[in-house]
Amino acid sequence: xxxxxxxxxxxxxxxxxxxxxxxxxxxxxxxxxxxxxxxxxxxxxxxxxxxxxxxxxxxxxxxxxxxxxxxxxxxxxxxxxxxxxxxxxxxxxxxxxxxxxxxxxxxxxxxxxxxxxxxxxxxxxxxxxxxxxxxxxxxxxxxxxxxxxxxxxxxxxxxxxxxxxxxxxxxxxxxxxxxxxxxxxxxxxxxxxxxxxxxxxxxxxxxxxxxxxxxxxxxxxxxxxxxxxxxxxxxxxxxxxxxxxxxxxxxxxxxxxxxxxxxxxxxxxxxxxxxxxxxxxxxxxxxxxxxxxxxxxxxxxxxxxxxxxxxxxxxxxxxxxxxxxxxxxxxxxxxxxxxxxxxxxxxxxxxxxxxxxxxxxxxxxxxxxxx
Amino acid sequence: xxxxxxxxxxxxxxxxxxxxxxxxxxxxxxxxxxxxxxxxxxxxxxxxxxxxxxxxxxxxxxxxxxxxxxxxxxxxxxxxxxxxxxxxxxxxxxxxxxxxxxxxxxxxxxxxxxxxxxxxxxxxxxxxxxxxxxxxxxxxxxxxxxxxxxxxxxxxxxxxxxxxxxxxxxxxxxxxxxxxxxxxxxxxxxxxxxxxxxxxxxxxxxxxxxxxxxxxxxxxxxxxxxxxxxxxxxxxxxxxxxxxxxxxxxxxxxxx
Numbered sequence: 001x002x003x004x005x006x007x008x009x010x011x012x013x014x015x016x017x018x019x020x021x022x023x024x025x026x027x028x029x030x031x032x033x034x035x036x037x038x039x040x041x042x043x044x045x046x047x048x049x050x051x052x053x054x055x056x057x058x059x060x061x062x063x064x065x066x067x068x069x070x071x072x073x074x075x076x077x078x079x080x081x082x083x084x085x086x087x088x089x090x091x092x093x094x095x096x097x098x099x100x101x102x103x104x105x106x107x108x109x110x111x112x113x114x115x116x117x118x119x120x121x122x123x124x125x126x127x128x129x130x131x132x133x134x135x136x137x138x139x140x141x142x143x144x145x146x147x148x149x150x151x152x153x154x155x156x157x158x159x160x161x162x163x164x165x166x167x168x169x170x171x172x173x174x175x176x177x178x179x180x181x182x183x184x185x186x187x188x189x190x191x192x193x194x195x196x197x198x199x200x201x202x203x204x205x206x207x208x209x210x211x212x213x214x215x216x217x218x219x220x221x222x223x224x225x226x227x228x229x230x231x232x233x234x235x236x237x238x239x240x241x242x243x244x245x246x247x248x249x250x251x252x253x254x255x256x257x258x259x260x261x262x263x264x265x266x267x268x269x270x271x272x273x274x275x276x277x278x279x280x281x282x283x284x285x286x287x288x289x290x291x292x293x294x295x296x297x298x299x300x301x302x303x304x305x306x307x308x309x310x311x312x313x314x315x316x317x318x319x320x321x322x323x324x325x326x327x328x329x330x331x332x333x334x335x336x337x338x339x340x341x342x343x344x345x346x347x348x349x350x351x352x353x354x355x356x357x358x359x360x361x362x363x364x365x366x367x368x369x370x371x
Numbered sequence: 372x373x374x375x376x377x378x379x380x381x382x383x384x385x386x387x388x389x390x391x392x393x394x395x396x397x398x399x400x401x402x403x404x405x406x407x408x409x410x411x412x413x414x415x416x417x418x419x420x421x422x423x424x425x426x427x428x429x430x431x432x433x434x435x436x437x438x439x440x441x442x443x444x445x446x447x448x449x450x451x452x453x454x455x456x457x458x459x460x461x462x463x464x465x466x467x468x469x470x471x472x473x474x475x476x477x478x479x480x481x482x483x484x485x486x487x488x489x490x491x492x493x494x495x496x497x498x499x500x501x502x503x504x505x506x507x508x509x510x511x512x513x514x515x516x517x518x519x520x521x522x523x524x525x526x527x528x529x530x531x532x533x534x535x536x537x538x539x540x541x542x543x544x545x546x547x548x549x550x551x552x553x554x555x556x557x558x559x560x561x562x563x564x565x566x567x568x569x570x571x572x573x574x575x576x577x578x579x580x581x582x583x584x585x586x587x588x589x590x591x592x593x594x595x596x597x598x599x600x601x602x603x604x605x606x607x608x609x610x611x612x613x614x615x616x617x618x619x620x621x622x623x624x625x626x627x
Contacts, residue, residue, distance in 0.1 A: 066580050068527055070390020123417075153414075219473075246474060251444060253473040292474045357392050366414045368455055369442055 003210050004244050005203060011240070013186055016043075017233040023047035032056060037289050042239045045285035046232045054281055061284035061313035064291045072359045074316035075346065076124040076156070076296070077117055080325045081105050081144060083335060085130030087197030089183075091225065091261055091268045093323075093337045094130040096197065100335040104135055107147055109330045114151050116328040120320055120346045123153040123363040126179070128323075128337075131160035131199060138166045142173060149174035154365035156221070160198065161208040167215035174370055179221035180208045181259070184228040185237035193228055209241065213249030218369070220245070220252060221296075226279075227261030227270030235282055239289055246290075255294035255316070256286055262300050262338040276305055280312060287313035299340040306342050306349075310356045319349035373570055375548050376464075376496040376517040378435065382407045383565065384595045385437070385550060387575025388425060389415070391584065398428040400578055404588035410437040410466045410573065413452055418459035426460075437498065439466035444479075446486035453490055465490065466520070467499040476526045480507050484514060491515025500552055503534035508541045508549075519545060520573065522553035523564065527576045529556025532563055542568040558587075558594030565598025566606060 023044040031041035032053060044050060045057065082104035085094040093100075105113065117125060127144065129136045136159070145155065156177035162170075167178070184190050187202050194200045212220050222241055224234040235258075242254055258279060261270040274282075283295060296316040297309055306317065322328055324336040344352070350360040373380045386406040391397035401409055409429055417423045429436060438456040443449045446469065453465050467490065469483050470476040478501050490497050496517045501507055503521040511519055521541055524530035531554060532538065542549050548570035555561050561572045574591055581587035 066390075067529065067576065070576070070579055071392035072390060153417075250474070251471045354393065359391060359393050361415070363417060364412075364414055365442065366452070368452060369414070369448060 002248055003207060004241055005206055005210075007240070007244055008185070008206065008237070011237070013233060016236055017230060019043055020047050020232050020236060023049050025049055025052070028053050031288070032060065039236070039239060039243065039289075042285060042289040043236055045288055046235050046282060050281060050285070051277070054277065054284070057284040057288065058280065058312055061287040062311055064287055065313045065315065068291050069294075069315050070359075071357060072361045073310055073314070073353050074124065074361045074364055075122065075350070076126055076154075076316055076318050077120070077122045077346070078126045078128050078158075078318060078321050078323065079110075079113055079117060080128045080323060080327060080337070081110065082129040082132065082136045083325050083337070084132035084135055085197075086133070087131050087199040088195050089197075089199065090193045090195075091228065092130075093335060098335075103325045103331065103334055104129075104132070104140075105325050105330065107143070109326060110144060110147060112329045113326065114148055118151055121350075121362055122346070124156070124365065125152045125154070126156040126158055126318075128157075129159045131197065133160070133198070136160075138162060138169065141170055141175075145170060145173035145175055149367060153363045153367055156219075158221075161205055162211070164211040164214050167212055167217060171215060171217060172370055174367060175217070176365060176369070177219035177221065177253075177255070178212050178217055179223075179255075179257070180205070180212070181221075181223045181225060181257075182206060182238070182241070183225045185224065185234055185241075186229040189229050209245055210248075213245060213252055217252055219255060219294075221255040221257060223257045223259065225259055225261060226274050227272055230272060231274050231278070231282065235285070239286070242290065242293065253294065254292075255296055257296045257298065258282060259298060259300055262341070279305075280309070283309065283313045299342045300338065302341045303344065307352055307356070310353055310358055317349065317353075319344065319346040373548060375498070380407050380571070382592070382595075383571040383599055384561070384592055385410065385552075385571055385573040386578065386588075387573065388412070388429070389575055390579035394424050394428040396584055397425075397579070398431075400584040400588040401429070401434065402431060403585045403592070404578065405433075405592050406588075407433050408435050408437050408571075410439045410575075412439055412441040413456050414442045418455060435464070436460055436462055437464050437466045438462065439468050439500075441468045441470075443469055444471040444482075445469065446482040446489060449482070449486040450489050450493075453486075453495060454493070457495070463494055464496045465498065467497050478502060478522070480504065483507075484510055487511050487514040487516050498550065503537035503541060505537060505540040505544060508545060512545065512547050516547060518548040518550055518570070520550045520552035523551050523560065524554030526553040528554050529577055530554050531556050531560040535563075535567065538564070538569070539567055558590045561591055562594040562598035562601070565595055566601045568602055571595075 020043045027044035028050045031044040083094045084102045158179040295314045299321045324334045353360045382405045385408045388411045440449045440452045469479045498518045500520045508519045524533040550571045551564040551569045552573040
């Protein structure tokens with residue numbers, strides 16, 4: 001059976017990094033002029049040499065995005081179901097060693113949260129949890145999907161990695177999309193950041209997209225947490241992963257996101273800083289590399305940055321997000337996973353999107369698309 | 372007049388509703404285009420809502436809705452979606468789109484044929500979106516499709532009529548209207564499709580993403596009309612050289 005791990009193990013982190021940092025202006029210009037771009041072109045586009053080409057990259061990215069997706073931006077909102085977690089992750093507010101009160105929403109509480117989200121106009125929701133297999137397990141997810149499926153056109157999940165069979169059980173209940181971020185493709189550093197819990201198993205996480213593909217998921221999201229390791233090298237491995245998955249699970253759609261490490265109480269300082277220019281470079285590099293991939297931007301980013309990114313290559317955006325379980329209605333003051341930066345309401349974000357000449361899209365899927 | 376199933380159309384420009392920067396602009400462009408058949412993705416509309424934004428902007432006496440099944444991957448899903456659409460939107464017209472490949476949105480010929488057979492039995496007016504495959508078009512016609520919609524090039528690509536040789540065969544052989552769908556990037560592409568005898572074209576991206584969608588819609592309207600007129604007027608044959616003499620047959624004019 002094909003598996004990304006086999007391909008991944010033929011690459012060396014250090015060699016890839018060196019290759020990226022040795023790309024020249026000529027490599028970047030070649031990549032810009034190509035009609036189909038390879039992984040080598042992608043390396044050139046994320047390299048320091050491409051920094052001078054940001055404006056032409058942005059213009060190309062805008063054109064390609066408009067051609068494929070049109071002048072529209074999709075809106076989604078996260079719904080945090082639980083902050084219980086048995087993992088220690090050095091960068092996360094839900095980490096086991098962070099002494100806070102833990103909460104998992106009951107059915108009644110979930111419906112209260114759903115009512116608030118629906119009133120804001122949302123049709124696409126992203127369910128988020130930590131990893132607590134004793135309480136927040138596949139049976140819990142099945143119950144939640146059955147409970148909320150009538151209310152949403154599209155349900156996505158960002159929870160612990162599951163087995164193929166478990167995904168196969170959840171998909172018919174209305175699960176359209178799963179986000180599974182590798183955090184970092186640097187195996188040794190991954191172990192430092194995930195010292196305890198099931199998440200410390202690098203390979204199990206790395207193989208999750210393969211399990212999702214085999215289960216026939218409609219859409220999956222990839223990405224790394226920017227700030228843990230060299231973002232250029234980590235992004236190359238994300239692109240490699242995306243390339244492999246598209247060829248192997250050709251019936252699945254893919255999305256990317258680039259969370260930059262945000263502060264939380266008692267948390268880790270980023271090892272590697274990525275500035276706004278570099279994040280724009282990365283968004284454009286991915287768009288030039290893959291014209292069809294969806295790119296989302298969360299409320300981690302600032303107002304000004306998000307306002308400008310709408311026209312640069314992203315395709316979906318969240319707004320009015322709460323990153324704590326019960327944050328919308330039940331318990332607004334509980335512990336959040338990270339501090340959000342853009343606190344504007346969905347209504348204001350919607351108006352901002354329109355002012356940029358784009359249509360905010362609330363619904364682009366249907367709950368009836370369940371095999 | 373173009374007739375598909377029991378409906379007559381004075382405009383041979385069919386349009387789509389995606390990718391516009393606002394519903395108002397979509398409405399303005401589509402009314403300017405004169406289009407009488409407008410396709411709308413079921414995934415984008417709230418079928419249970421009386422005040423869905425897209426549907427409200429399409430509520431014009433001349434506009435007929437053509438719901439499409441974009442997003443489904445199998446015949447089974449398509450049939451289910453079609454039944455919901457018929458009930459909610461009160462039309463049995465359907466643009467059948469089954470593309471299990473979300474990257475290039477390539478239509479699945481096998482599932483499309485299966486769904487057409489099933490939907491024809493259920494009384495739908497089916498316009499399937501497919502590859503420019505002449506044999507598949509005949510199979511779909513036999514299965515009960517009311518028109519066929521072969522692609523000019525990959526959907527959304529604006530690359531024009533890359534499949535022209537196959538489109539010409541399809542047009543020659545078809546007993547149902549042929550609507551060239553997907554890939555038409557400019558009014559000249561649309562005119563070309565009409566010149567070779569297509570019964571209609573469907574255009575979305577090239578209008579929606581244009582700098583001025585309303586003007587572009589009018590340009591497409593004129594191009595489709597011009598192309599149709601040229602088709603009827605019969606184009607002069609192309610050739611690079613004038614025929615000056617007849618070296619092989621001149622002897623026939625000689626006296627024996």
